[in-house]
Amino acid sequence: MEKQNDAVKGRPIVRYHKIAKVFGDQQVLTDIDLDIFPGEKVALIGPSGSGKTTLGRLLVTLERPTSGTIEVNGELLWHKSVNGQLLPADEKHLRRVRGQIGLVFQQFNLFPHMSILQNVMEAPVHVLGMSKGEAKEQATAMLNKVGLGHKLESYPRQLSGGQQQRVAIARALVMRPKVMVFDEVTSALDPEMVGEVLAVLKEIAAEGNMTMLLITHEMAFAREVADRVIFMDGKIVEQGSPNDIFVNPQNPRTNAFLSRFRQA
Amino acid sequence: MWDWSFTIAILPELLKALKITLSATVVAYFLACVLGLLIAMVKRTTWKLVVYAVSGVVEFIRSTPILAQLYFVFYVFPKFGLTLTPFVAGVLTIGVHYSTYLSEVYRAGIDAVPVGQWEAASVLNFSRARIWLTIIIPQAIPPIVPVLGNYLIALLKETPLLSAITLVEVLETAKIIGDNSFRYLEPITLVGLIFLVLSYLLSLLVQQIHAKLS
Ligand SMILES: Nc1ncnc2c1ncn2[C@@H]1O[C@H](COP(=O)(O)OP(=O)(O)OP(=O)(O)O)[C@@H](O)[C@H]1O
Ligand SMILES: [Mg+2]
Numbered sequence: 001m002e003k004q005n006d007a008v009k010g011r012p013i014v015r016y017h018k019i020a021k022v023f024g025d026q027q028v029l030t031d032i033d034l035d036i037f038p039g040e041k042v043a044l045i046g047p048s049g050s051g052k053t054t055l056g057r058l059l060v061t062l063e064r065p066t067s068g069t070i071e072v073n074g075e076l077l078w079h080k081s082v083n084g085q086l087l088p089a090d091e092k093h094l095r096r097v098r099g100q101i102g103l104v105f106q107q108f109n110l111f112p113h114m115s116i117l118q119n120v121m122e123a124p125v126h127v128l129g130m131s132k133g134e135a136k137e138q139a140t141a142m143l144n145k146v147g148l149g150h151k152l153e154s155y156p157r158q159l160s161g162g163q164q165q166r167v168a169i170a171r172a173l174v175m176r177p178k179v180m181v182f183d184e185v186t187s188a189l190d191p192e193m194v195g196e197v198l199a200v201l202k203e204i205a206a207e208g209n210m211t212m213l214l215i216t217h218e219m220a221f222a223r224e225v226a227d228r229v230i231f232m233d234g235k236i237v238e239q240g241s242p243n244d245i246f247v248n249p250q251n252p253r254t255n256a257f258l259s260r261f262r263q264a
Numbered sequence: 265m266w267d268w269s270f271t272i273a274i275l276p277e278l279l280k281a282l283k284i285t286l287s288a289t290v291v292a293y294f295l296a297c298v299l300g301l302l303i304a305m306v307k308r309t310t311w312k313l314v315v316y317a318v319s320g321v322v323e324f325i326r327s328t329p330i331l332a333q334l335y336f337v338f339y340v341f342p343k344f345g346l347t348l349t350p351f352v353a354g355v356l357t358i359g360v361h362y363s364t365y366l367s368e369v370y371r372a373g374i375d376a377v378p379v380g381q382w383e384a385a386s387v388l389n390f391s392r393a394r395i396w397l398t399i400i401i402p403q404a405i406p407p408i409v410p411v412l413g414n415y416l417i418a419l420l421k422e423t424p425l426l427s428a429i430t431l432v433e434v435l436e437t438a439k440i441i442g443d444n445s446f447r448y449l450e451p452i453t454l455v456g457l458i459f460l461v462l463s464y465l466l467s468l469l470v471q472q473i474h475a476k477l478s
Pocket of ligand 2: 053054183184
């Protein structure tokens, strides 16, 4: 409890307000209101197709809300305020706000034509304007942190899935985002590699200050790491502490969803 | 029938004309490569009107004969105050014409880059230009090198058309030699062999580049 109260202090760093998302004639998200606070670890669970990925992608502008607003650190994502007037955001504004968010994909999406080191160095150099030497130093440090300091010159195809995903995590972290979205980062992995990736996530979580949105099917992991667990199915069905959700869910749909994992 | 001493006598003149053929090929192909890539990139922007306009022009250029375009650029442009030398007019026309073919090749290469690459790059906050330059183009081009190479060879074989706008390239030189000596066998055969050898060498070169890139 202590942990949660600590996290839920101050102004939210991410605020979804009345978000709806429609693809064609399919309403994927309905009336999502969600505040995430600095340093908070939020686990997002729910059945396949319930809109979890969409919710994460909205935050990095890979999707645009059909209605509603998203704020990052007090700034609207899709609008900028000019002399008190709201105008559609331009690319510059989007990039500035988006720069505070990192996202790791289920499918890694490493750049196959670059070495591991280049994969991690490229954005610091070209986006943050870091010198090559400085970027190399930071990228190496980050790759060391995820246990891949000995693979700097390897190419993605030479690495196992678990190693590739750890590179993807390092590539996101080296940009020093305030918020990290992890979208089922272990779902594409062989079972024996899930542990090494979760260990890295736990380590990041343990450092404390990173705000994390963890989309996951790993319930034991969510329970261990999260301050708050959200069960969603197109809308937020139920949320609370890991104990509330996993031990004592109030909503029958949450219960039905979780019972599948209890059996497994 | 075949006169060897005549063959040797005309060879230097043919090889000299070959320089024009080769330089026209290289310059036109370079133009086609650059412009073709730009067309493919513009077609992937969200500026609808520009995309429609470019697509229309590309379709028009692709579906009219190069020869007609050569005549138009060389003989009609001057009426509008734009007089070009045969070389410039020729290289421009063939280069632009081939850029419309190459743009389709590039499009295929670009489409083959997984959408996850665009998304990963955009989440890392790369600018559009950076995404093209460091993420997409380096992945899109290696697989299409063989096809790009085929167009280089096709373009080389198109250059005799330039004689229609008074540029004396290698085939036209052979024909002039024939007109003057009443011997067509050796000059025309030689030109055929020259094109054969060049095409072969170019295909080797393309293979080398492809192997190196992939
Ligand atoms: N770009 C898109 N175009 C059309 N439909 C989409 C698009 N992206 C997602 N959808 C649909 O939206 C719904 C929600 O998808 P989403 O990927 O957000 O679910 P999810 O909760 O992440 O599921 P999973 O657990 O399988 O990853 C799905 O029905 C999906 O088919
Ligand atoms: Mg998903």
